[in-house]
Amino acid sequence: MSIRISNLTCGYKGHAVISGFDAVVEQGSVFCLLGPNGVGKTTLFRTMLGLLPAIGGSVEVDGEETLHCSDKHRAKLLSYVPQAHTPPFAFTAADVVVMGASAVGGMFGRPGVSNYDVAQRAMDELGILDLAPRAYTELSGGQRQMVLIARAVAQGSRYLMMDEPCASLDLGNEARVLEAVKNLARKGFGVVMTTHSPAHVAQCEARGVLLMRDGSRVTGGVEELLDPQALSRAYGVDVAVGKAACGQGPDVLQTTLCGPVVR
Known part of the structure; x- marks a missing residue:
C-alpha cells in the first residue's frame, strides 16, 4: 500500500520545473520534500494533488492513478493540509x-x-x-x-499531504505539530510533507527525503541527506549538523550556520 510516483514532470504552461521524478511513499511512513524556498517543492506538491496538470508521468495511490481522476475520487485517496486557512x-x-x-x-x-x-x-x-x-x-x-x-x-484517506505544516509557528506549536505527524505515521498513515527546515525531517522521523536545490534533486534516507555537505550545497551556506539531548526524550537534530555563504 503506497503512493507511487513515476517519471513525474511538472511545471507551468508546458515549462518543466521538475522532470522525471520517481518516489514511493509507504503507509506508516513520512516522506519529506526538503529544500530552500523557490526550488519547486510546492509545484511538485500541487501537481501530486491534481491542482496543477502534470506535463508527464503518473501518480498512483494504492494502485489507482490519481492525476486524471475526479476531484471527489481523489479526495478519497489523498487528504490535504494547507499552510494556513482562514x-x-x-x-x-x-x-x-x-x-x-x-x-x-x-x-x-x-x-x-x-x-x-x-x-x-x-x-x-x-x-x-x-x-x-x-x-x-x-x-x-x-x-x-x-x-x-x-x-x-x-476525510478518510490513508495518505496526508502537508504543505509546510509548521510555517509561522512558534517553537512549542511546531513541536506539537511534528509530534502529531510522527504519531499519525505510527498509526499507519502515509504522510508527504514539504519543509524548508532539515530539523523537521528528523523530528517527524521521516524515512525518505527529497532534497531539492535550483532544479536539481537527490532522494535518499535521512542519515544520507541530512549531511553537512549535502545541506550546505542545497542551502548555499556552511552548515553543521549535530544532536542536542532533550531531557528524557530522544535527541533533537540541530543545524547551525557556521561559516560564509557557499559559492
Whole structure:
C-alpha cells in the first residue's frame, strides 16, 4: 500500500520545473520534500494533488492513478493540509473538521450525524477535542494547524499531504505539530510533507527525503541527506549538523550556520 510516483514532470504552461521524478511513499511512513524556498517543492506538491496538470508521468495511490481522476475520487485517496486557512465565517473548530468528514459527499449535501461522529473521533485522536466548540478564527496558529490536520484525518484517506505544516509557528506549536505527524505515521498513515527546515525531517522521523536545490534533486534516507555537505550545497551556506539531548526524550537534530555563504 503506497503512493507511487513515476517519471513525474511538472511545471507551468508546458515549462518543466521538475522532470522525471520517481518516489514511493509507504503507509506508516513520512516522506519529506526538503529544500530552500523557490526550488519547486510546492509545484511538485500541487501537481501530486491534481491542482496543477502534470506535463508527464503518473501518480498512483494504492494502485489507482490519481492525476486524471475526479476531484471527489481523489479526495478519497489523498487528504490535504494547507499552510494556513482562514474561513470567511466564524465556524467552530468542529465544523471545520466536519468539512473533511463530508468532503467526498455531494456539493450541496449537508453533513449528518455520522460526519460529526467521524470529526469527533479525529479530534479526539489528535488530542484536541476540547477545541471543538471554539471559534476557529479565535484559535492560535498552532491550534488551527492541528484542526486542519484533524480535518484531513476525518476525510478518510490513508495518505496526508502537508504543505509546510509548521510555517509561522512558534517553537512549542511546531513541536506539537511534528509530534502529531510522527504519531499519525505510527498509526499507519502515509504522510508527504514539504519543509524548508532539515530539523523537521528528523523530528517527524521521516524515512525518505527529497532534497531539492535550483532544479536539481537527490532522494535518499535521512542519515544520507541530512549531511553537512549535502545541506550546505542545497542551502548555499556552511552548515553543521549535530544532536542536542532533550531531557528524557530522544535527541533533537540541530543545524547551525557556521561559516560564509557557499559559492
